[in-house]
Amino acid sequence: MDNQDDLSQFLTSRRAKLNLQQAGLPDFGGRRRVPGLRREEVALLAGMSSEYYKRLERGNAKGVSESVIDGISRALQLDAAEHSHLQELIRSANAGTRPQRRRHPRRTQLTPGVQQTIDAMSGVPVYVQNGRLDAVATNRLGRALFSPIFDDAAAPINAARFIFLDPRAQDFYREWESNTREIVALLRVEAGRSPYDRQLSDLVGELSTRSDLFRKLWGAHDVREHRSGIKRIHHPIVGDLDLTFLGLDLTTEPGLQMLVFSAEPSSASHDGLQLLANWSASHSIETNSAESTTSANHSPDK
Incomplete structure (x- = not known):
């Protein structure tokens, strides 16, 4: 990934989203050759020279201070996720092309203590993912809830690959289109x-090659945080579910996020989730029983 190019394209895309009225600037008429604000207008709103802002939008982030970032964020009306993303892009652009050590190693599994904790949360689905949206761990109900993602999928299980490349995703996610935008925005943040994550670059390259929609959404440079919301799915076993989710960063497992899902009490979704919990428990018992029988039949004592 080209760090300077990403910075340039992000700033250009945010500038194109604002008009004069939104920015509080007077409109004197006349033809405007670019969508949204001009660079000079952003510089005016940010309190800096036009040449300085133009240099920054070309990807030259040398010496950019926090006050400058704050000024640009105010001028472009960036939200918290966009502001944080801008900081990361400037940090990466300043690093140039020199290989950088990852601040935290990419985790691919949980420590036994954390896995034990999410297994104990048996009444709610729990799903743990890394920044690339690889599935790192689940509890039993979490795996049951997202069973279509795990079925017949090669490791690493990845939510982005499922939603863009698996035809079942459009049935599973009742708001599939908005989910595709959310997925791409999360990958943009990561x-x-x-920027030096080779597996992330490979994933983006694969999805860009195989999905026209992904390629279009990736070019929009939208970003967002994944903290809370509603997930509406159609589960193949229990039907429609409307679930509230909370995204919690695991401080003991840097780079991982735990998603916890719940349903409104006494709702149809609550009943459906309970039915799924009962199904997953009985299915687990049947699977363990079958494995035990198979093991016994192959015992040397038989």
Whole structure:
């Protein structure tokens, strides 16, 4: 990934989203050759010279201070996720092309203590992912809830690969289109944080090659945080579910996020989630029983 190019394209895309009225600037008429604000207008709003801002939008982030970042964020009306993303892009652009050590190693599994904790949360689905949206761990109900993602999929299990490349995703996610935008925005955030992640670059390259929609959304440079919201799915076993989720960063497992899902009490989704919990428990018992029988039949004593 080209760090300077990403910075340039992000700033250009945010500038194109604002008009004069939104920015509080007077409109004197006349033809405007670019969508949104001009560079000079952003510089005016940010309190800096036009040449300085132009240099920054070309990807030259040398010596950019926090006050400058704050000024640009105000001028472009960036939200918290966009502001944080801009900071990461500037950090990466300043690093140039020199290989950088990852601030935290990419985790691919949980420590036994954390896995034990999420297994104990048996009444709610729990799903743990890394920044690339690889599935790192689940509890039993979490795996049951997202069973289509795990079925017949090669490791690493990845939410982005499922939603863009697996035809079942459009049935599973009842708001599939908005979910595709969310997925790409999350990957954009991770690309800003980890521009030297080869596996992330490979994933983006694969999805860009195989999905026209992904390629279009990736070019929009939208970013967002994944903290809370509603997930509406159609589960193949229990039907429609409307679930509230909370995204919690695991401080003991840097780079991992735990998603916890729940349903409104006494709702149809709550009943459906309970039915799924009962199904997953009985299915687990049946699977363990079958494995035990198979093991016994192959015992040397038989």
